[in-house]
Amino acid sequence: MSGILDGKRVLITGVLLESSIAFHTAKLAQEQGAEIILTAFPRPTLTERIARKLPKPVKVLELDVTNAEHLDGLAEQVRAELGGLDGVVHSIGFAPADALGGNFLNTPFESVATAMHVSAFSLKSLAMACKPLMAEYDAETGTGGGSIVGLTFDAQFAWPQYDWMGPAKAALEATSRYLARDLGKDGIRCNLVSAGPLASMAAKSIPGFSDLAAVWDTRSPLAWDLSDPGPAGRGVVALLSDWFPKTTGEIVHVDGGLHAIGA
Secondary structure, eight states: OOOTTTTOEEEEEOOOSTTSHHHHHHHHHHHTTOEEEEEESSOHHHHHHHHTTSSSOOOEEEOOTTOHHHHHHHHHHHHHHHSSOSEEEEOOOOOOGGGSSSOGGGOOHHHHHHHHIIIIIHHHHHHHHHGGGSOOOBTTTTBSOEEEEEEEOOTTSOOTTTTTHHHHHHHHHHHHHHHHHHHGGGTEEEEEEEEOOOOSHHHHTSTTHHHHHTHHHHHOSSOOOTTOOHHHHHHHHHHHSTTOTTOOSOEEEESTTGGGOOO
């Protein structure tokens, strides 16, 4: 039985724990026929250990998305392994501790700049580093190009404890729209999945995360499971596939429907 990613080559960032959306995306992508390659920073060995739990062996590359040398060398490394790319998954976010947990009014610009660089600007950096690996687009046949999918947390609202990661995600969402605008002529789609809260490594770094997650207990139309990244992973894989050939600049909510419900 064929999978929806048969023949696709996909680079996936952010596989840190088996409980992460990135891990479940990687697992499902392999199950759906894709060849994948992973990137990791700052501990590739951690990702290599987690990657052993995937259905098939996979190469892990070290990639700091704020390091120009790493980005400049990425295409050559990926081409040596896969020959090219059809998809990229951006699952990267970071803010220093003083940018989270109720410290919004006192966070110094240096910490805000770090959050913006790692969590938002990196989408553009990664897209441009991977663009040379995507086949030239043929508008007549609709072949070539590729799909870039990032992960966000709904930036429409000011969430408890989330602080400067909120503006960083808003910047990520805007960056995705501009990438969709500028890369469309090359047949490259850029979309985001806005997932509900999950008990991931990223969540553990947010002081008071339980206060934020508690919103889903009362407002989510569909029961939300903090321990299940599977639905978000499915959303990412769907956007990587050819089932959304004319969708770009979109944010697909995989959050139990909470985004549609007022307080």
